[in-house]
Amino acid sequence: xxxxxxxxxxxxxxxxxxxxxxxxxxxxxxxxxxxxxxxxxxxxxxxxxxxxxxxxxxxxxxxxxxxxxxxxxxxxxxxxxxxxxxxxxxxxxxxxxxxxxxxxxxxxxxxxxxxxxxxxxxxxxxxxxxxxxxxxxxxxxxxxxxxxxxxxxxxxxxxxxxxxxxxxxxxxxxxxxxxxxxxxxxxxxxxxxxxxxxxxxxxxxxxxxxxxxxxxxxxxxxxxxxxxxxxxxxxxxxxxxxxxx
Amino acid sequence: xxxxxxxxxxxxxxxxxxxxxxxxxxxxxxxxxxxxxxxxxxxxxxxxxxxxxxxxxxxxxxxxxxxxxxxxxxxxxxxxxxxxxxxxxxxxxxxxxxxxxxxxxxxxxxxxxxxxxxxxxxxxxxxxxxxxxxxxxxxxxxxxxxxxxxxxxxxxxxxxxxxxxxxxxxxxxxxxxxxxxxxxxxxxxxxxxxxxxxxxxxxxxxxxxxxxxxxxxxxxxxxxxxxxxxxxxxxx
Numbered sequence: 001x002x003x004x005x006x007x008x009x010x011x012x013x014x015x016x017x018x019x020x021x022x023x024x025x026x027x028x029x030x031x032x033x034x035x036x037x038x039x040x041x042x043x044x045x046x047x048x049x050x051x052x053x054x055x056x057x058x059x060x061x062x063x064x065x066x067x068x069x070x071x072x073x074x075x076x077x078x079x080x081x082x083x084x085x086x087x088x089x090x091x092x093x094x095x096x097x098x099x100x101x102x103x104x105x106x107x108x109x110x111x112x113x114x115x116x117x118x119x120x121x122x123x124x125x126x127x128x129x130x131x132x133x134x135x136x137x138x139x140x141x142x143x144x145x146x147x148x149x150x151x152x153x154x155x156x157x158x159x160x161x162x163x164x165x166x167x168x169x170x171x172x173x174x175x176x177x178x179x180x181x182x183x184x185x186x187x188x189x190x191x192x193x194x195x196x197x198x199x200x201x202x203x204x205x206x207x208x209x210x211x212x213x214x215x216x217x218x219x220x221x222x223x224x225x226x227x228x229x230x231x232x233x234x235x236x237x238x239x240x241x242x243x244x245x
Numbered sequence: 246x247x248x249x250x251x252x253x254x255x256x257x258x259x260x261x262x263x264x265x266x267x268x269x270x271x272x273x274x275x276x277x278x279x280x281x282x283x284x285x286x287x288x289x290x291x292x293x294x295x296x297x298x299x300x301x302x303x304x305x306x307x308x309x310x311x312x313x314x315x316x317x318x319x320x321x322x323x324x325x326x327x328x329x330x331x332x333x334x335x336x337x338x339x340x341x342x343x344x345x346x347x348x349x350x351x352x353x354x355x356x357x358x359x360x361x362x363x364x365x366x367x368x369x370x371x372x373x374x375x376x377x378x379x380x381x382x383x384x385x386x387x388x389x390x391x392x393x394x395x396x397x398x399x400x401x402x403x404x405x406x407x408x409x410x411x412x413x414x415x416x417x418x419x420x421x422x423x424x425x426x427x428x429x430x431x432x433x434x435x436x437x438x439x440x441x442x443x444x445x446x447x448x449x450x451x452x453x454x455x456x457x458x459x460x461x462x463x464x465x466x467x468x469x470x471x472x473x474x475x476x477x478x479x480x481x
Binding site: 001077161169174185186 | 433
């Protein structure tokens, strides 16, 4: 372990092409871009499906399907197959195959949680809003969306964790990212390098998760009222579904 | 990319769909020529998955019981399992190598740790949902804590626990492939060998087998649950 920290503290480990610095930038870039693409592609559709209450079987089963498909297999299939392993700008070798895999594996948690979030809004509240004369659009923006937001953000957080993990595995197909420090360490029998790479990957993963968790708390519109409730009386707690993906 | 077909076993005439010149995705000849190698990888995959899920279950049950007994510990246990889950598999295996070296245990322990997240949560949820009046009746009938747990609480919590077990098992089947980092990845070893040698038939076969294995495990667990909890069958 001590040698691993020595590796992490050594400036040479970070510099140069394929150093820790470049790999870290690559992996963060891949994570941010693919999460953004996946969100833009799927969130509006999933919210809309939740609003009209259709397509639930697909929205929920997509997470079950996503779990059964090995990330590594998809990376291999894409990079050996039509997408190839060419360098894609700042994303590095096999950048396209990696990006596509990351987007694919970010979709299930985003879709399932957004759908369940909107669908799970108490129908009586929606009815009340309709009775007050709210238009469908307003019902969505003023009632369903705020109430679904915590679960939507949970989905984004789970997708973030999934994407970061998948980006690490890209190194197994000689793709970009910090996984390379781990795989190169194995290739050169450098256990300090292997451990150093693993520590860095784990620490950044925990920082990302922590930041996402904090953002989730901050944006939750019900937070204030929940806190108030805790002091005044014990209200029946709403069961929060957190599908593990 | 070279066209070397990743094998040494092509004859003069060559198999129809993989050779130095042909590299098809779908290739029955590959499956029959390499059936021993494929079966070995599949068996290793099954054993690693079973060992990991079994170890995870054995660890999760006492954790869930402790968490249920002491509420102060509950959030700590749930938080710890969430933190483990956040660490990417490749990094977790790499860290475990420091302890377990290049052995199947690196993969088994790593995957078992991942299953704790869902297993502990579902065990807690399942036990919590057992109706209080049912527990009171059992206590009134003279059930001690042990018998109450084994004969009343666990059976009633079984559907939720089994749901967690299914999710954990399916995820474990998929994640076992990453074990190829330490050369114990079951079908994942065929995948990494396939990418080194640009062998499409091997890659597709291993991928399909891996998904099929997850589906089979899921179906088996669903069947087991139906047998174990006959009272849930009428409901829908």
